[in-house]
Amino acid sequence: MIEINGLSKSFGKVEALKDLTLTIPSGQVYGLIGPNGAGKTTAMSILATLQTAGGGSAMVNGLNVITEPAKVRRMIGYMPDFFGVYDGLTAQEYLSFFASAYHIPENKHHQLVNDLLELVNLQEKHDSYVDNLSRGMKQRLALARCLVHDPQVLILDEPASGLDPRARAEVKEIVRQLKNMGKTVLISSHILPELSEICDQVGILKNGSLVASGPVSEITNGGQNARVISIEVENGLPEMIEHINGYPGVIKVNQTNTGARLIFKGEQKAQGALLKELVQEGYPVLQFAVQSGSLEDAFMAVTGEGKSND
Amino acid sequence: MINTNPVLLKELRQRFRSFKASLILFIYLLVIGGFVLGFMYLNWRQEAVVFNPSQSREIFAMLSVAQLILLGFVTPGLTAGSISGERERQTLNVLLTTELRPAGIIFSKMISSCAFTILLITATLPLFSIVLMYGGVSPSQLWGVFGFYLVSMYLFAAVGMACSTFFRRTGISTVTSYGITAFIGAGTVFLAAFIYEVSRGNVYPRPEGVPLSVQFLVDINPVVVLMRILGEGPPFGVSENWLLPYWLVYTVFYLVVGTLLLIWSSKRLNPLRRSKL
Numbered sequence: 231m232i233e234i235n236g237l238s239k240s241f242g243k244v245e246a247l248k249d250l251t252l253t254i255p256s257g258q259v260y261g262l263i264g265p266n267g268a269g270k271t272t273a274m275s276i277l278a279t280l281q282t283a284g285g286g287s288a289m290v291n292g293l294n295v296i297t298e299p300a301k302v303r304r305m306i307g308y309m310p311d312f313f314g315v316y317d318g319l320t321a322q323e324y325l326s327f328f329a330s331a332y333h334i335p336e337n338k339h340h341q342l343v344n345d346l347l348e349l350v351n352l353q354e355k356h357d358s359y360v361d362n363l364s365r366g367m368k369q370r371l372a373l374a375r376c377l378v379h380d381p382q383v384l385i386l387d388e389p390a391s392g393l394d395p396r397a398r399a400e401v402k403e404i405v406r407q408l409k410n411m412g413k414t415v416l417i418s419s420h421i422l423p424e425l426s427e428i429c430d431q432v433g434i435l436k437n438g439s440l441v442a443s444g445p446v447s448e449i450t451n452g453g454q455n456a457r458v459i460s461i462e463v464e465n466g467l468p469e470m471i472e473h474i475n476g477y478p479g480v481i482k483v484n485q486t487n488t489g490a491r492l493i494f495k496g497e498q499k500a501q502g503a504l505l506k507e508l509v510q511e512g513y514p515v516l517q518f519a520v521q522s523g524s525l526e527d528a529f530m531a532v533t534g535e536g537k538s539n540d
Numbered sequence: 541m542i543n544t545n546p547v548l549l550k551e552l553r554q555r556f557r558s559f560k561a562s563l564i565l566f567i568y569l570l571v572i573g574g575f576v577l578g579f580m581y582l583n584w585r586q587e588a589v590v591f592n593p594s595q596s597r598e599i600f601a602m603l604s605v606a607q608l609i610l611l612g613f614v615t616p617g618l619t620a621g622s623i624s625g626e627r628e629r630q631t632l633n634v635l636l637t638t639e640l641r642p643a644g645i646i647f648s649k650m651i652s653s654c655a656f657t658i659l660l661i662t663a664t665l666p667l668f669s670i671v672l673m674y675g676g677v678s679p680s681q682l683w684g685v686f687g688f689y690l691v692s693m694y695l696f697a698a699v700g701m702a703c704s705t706f707f708r709r710t711g712i713s714t715v716t717s718y719g720i721t722a723f724i725g726a727g728t729v730f731l732a733a734f735i736y737e738v739s740r741g742n743v744y745p746r747p748e749g750v751p752l753s754v755q756f757l758v759d760i761n762p763v764v765v766l767m768r769i770l771g772e773g774p775p776f777g778v779s780e781n782w783l784l785p786y787w788l789v790y791t792v793f794y795l796v797v798g799t800l801l802l803i804w805s806s807k808r809l810n811p812l813r814r815s816k817l
């Protein structure tokens with residue numbers, strides 16, 4: 231269980247987090263999505279007891295990460311966005327080192343290391359030096375490392391970034407197994423599709439605040455509530471955008487090459503009312519369509535980013 | 541002890557397994573050995589007779605100072621990258637989220653660096669013994685010198701450790717630790733000389749006694765203390781022993797300073813208490 235309440239953090243003039251509030255129930259996988267610089271790493275490193283917060287609170291299983299860091303560390307497994315491995319150590323020694331760092335008795339290491347390597351499918355790398363592993367393997371080894379002390383909560387900062395599709399699928403598979411093991415997982419990414427399948431909930435972070443949050447189905451336009459609507463008009467696009475901005479149900483509007491895309495939240499009826507409004511106001515509407523796209527569309531629309539190519 | 545100190549075990553493994561370790565040991569012995577044997581050879585060519593004790597004492601003194609200088613380079617060099625190196629290799633954060641306490645991390649890294657330095661010192665013992673055989677120096681002086689090395693090594697290592705925790709970059713950390721080490725090794729005695737000269741002024745007759753600051757600076761200068769262990773008198777007419785025997789002043793002062801530096805390092809390493817800098 232992770233509870234973040236009104237969390238804020240500034241670096242000089244940069245407000246990395248602004249009043250971030252979110253709750254992740256036990257056993258759920260929560261995807262934190264946002265472009266680079268959104269504040270994902272900052273939020274996660276505060277949860278991982280590596281940074282103080284500017285304001286607000288963050289709790290892991292009811293323990294405050296700032297005032298009880300030692301207890302929190304026992305409960306979490308943290309994987310940073312960028313990390314190195316030690317040279318001159320084998321995979322087995324590497325994991326065994328971290329097992330000792332969590333005071334796990336020496337006589338349990340052998341079994342533990344074998345189990346972990348099996349979980350991340352690196353059994354055959356037992357005696358390989360970690361600095362010689364491929365990036366994907368290092369990433370999986372780091373996932374194994376997060377698990378040495380069998381933490382209930384995992385904080386994984388962009389575990390799949392920079393990996394080729396195959397390695398990414400492997401990471402995803404491991405996260406799926408973690409979910410089956412009943413772990414609570416907070417996972418981040420700057421691209422959304424890779425999380426949509428494995429997450430119970432996603433939150434979209436932009437400039438340090440959550441701009442949307444909810445079950446995957448709700449964020450995607452297939453859900454009953456939020457959806458992406460694209461509108462094309464023959465002319466008068468800027469005026470139209472101005473007009474519908476702030477209209478009930480319209481969360482955000484972006485201008486695109488051909489028209490406007492908006493995030494709309496509300497019932498079907500309200501959607502109809504919006505269309506009616508546009509027509510009544512005399513905008514020459516060519517197209518008014520609910521996008522049947524992916525979660526990424528919703529994300530792009532919300533954060534106003536161009537197409538990201540990982 | 542090794543069971544309860546994963547960082548120590550890992551550090552020892554990494555350090556002693558690496559090629560770099562053997563290389564440092566080799567070069568270290570080469571420099572010191574070449575220095576002594578070369579000097580002996582030159583002496584021998586000049587006189588072509590067996591050494592006399594006073595010559596042997598001279599060689600012993602030069603050997604001791606040479607080793608001190610090498611220690612001044614090697615020890616801070618080993619610790620100056622210990623924390624900043626983890627930071628640069630991006631392994632520090634993960635380490636800090638484990639149950640290891642910052643003080644434990646500092647302590648283990650300190651021990652592993654010192655273990656290596658002690659190996660270097662020990663490896664030069666035979667050289668010292670060869671010189672010792674020619675007389676002029678007593679075995680108790682030899683032990684005094686090695687005890688002195690341990691204290692100095694502790695200080696140099698603590699200086700490197702503190703710089704390593706303070707600075708993000710190993711390069712800056714290393715340069716700063718060498719700067720501080722150089723100040724301790726040479727700066728203190730220059731400062732003492734300066735204060736001594738200024739305090740005497742131009743008045744005649746010259747005042748009796750020397751300022752306490754001069755006495756103190758002389759007592760904490762490693763080169764001066766080393767020479768005094770080898771039987772030289774103190775410079776600037778400072779008293780032989782001030783409150784405590786000179787070597788005890790040195791030992792106590794640097795053990796305390798080193799320990800304070802290590803405690804400070806541990807505090808700084810704690811991510812939640814670190815002041816912004």
Ligand SMILES: Nc1ncnc2c1ncn2[C@@H]1O[C@H](COP(=O)(O)OP(=O)(O)O)[C@@H](O)[C@H]1O
Pocket residue numbers: 241244245246264265266267268269270271272273
């Ligand atoms: N240590 C730091 N010092 C100064 N600015 C920082 C620091 N860490 C993060 N920031 C700033 O905070 C913002 C959020 O960064 P971050 O949390 O790393 O975002 P993300 O992980 O979503 O890419 C960015 O504008 C970044 O420049």
Ligand SMILES: [Mg+2]
Pocket residue numbers: 267270271272311387388
């Ligand atoms: Mg990040």
